[in-house]
């Protein structure tokens with residue numbers, strides 16, 4: 222079931238890329254495995270899926286530990302290590318667990334959390350890959366930095382030695398239709414381009430993380446480079 226679902230999601234991504242005049246490999250797929258167990262992750266990994274997203278730290282760390290020795294494979298041939306992305310809120314008291322276990326954190330919206338992640342990243346591991354979470358649709362008490370503050374936070378995060386800044390993540394409210402979904406995603410894309418155009422970061426941002434099960438076509442149309450898909454791969458939560 223998971224393998225068939227994965228294939229359908231890959232087909233959706235390819236079709237959306239072609240419709241947008243983009244190369245199919247310009248969009249990465251993050252499989253969001255929150256609330257599903259290690260066996261579900263292992264099944265996706267057996268079909269070549271390498272990148273997995275987790276919202277809840279303790280649950281994610283448990284799976285990361287359980288699957289430590291598993292490689293993703295295709296038709297039985299290993300294709301590489303699993304890559305774990307933290308996509309949920311990170312409280313100060315959880316930064317050490319995150320820094321010690323995850324490969325990416327896409328949900329950074331405060332400098333203090335970024336500083337702790339940098340300090341607590343073990344020396345033997347590569348830098349944590351970071352996205353700044355931006356609240357692109359201005360939902361009142363949602364997490365994510367305001368768009369006008371994203372550039373300053375990005376500059377500060379890019380200085381931290383234990384981190385590598387990669388891009389921005391946006392989680393807009395569900396939209397009613399394709400056109401309104403595109404309108405919100407276009408704002409995130411404009412911000413992404415604007416930050417890169419300023420040219421004052423150590424490296425260009427290469428990751429615009431937006432689009433989920435319901436709106437991945439609109440996100441890809443608008444320039445997403447990474448879609449985060451849970452339900453369409455693993456089923457209803």
Ligand SMILES: *Cc1c(COP(=O)(O)O)cnc(C)c1O
Nearest residue numbers: 253276308433434449450451452
């Ligand atoms: C749960 C979640 C997803 C996946 O959502 P689906 O609608 O199940 O595809 C993507 N991004 C974030 C931040 C999430 O929390």
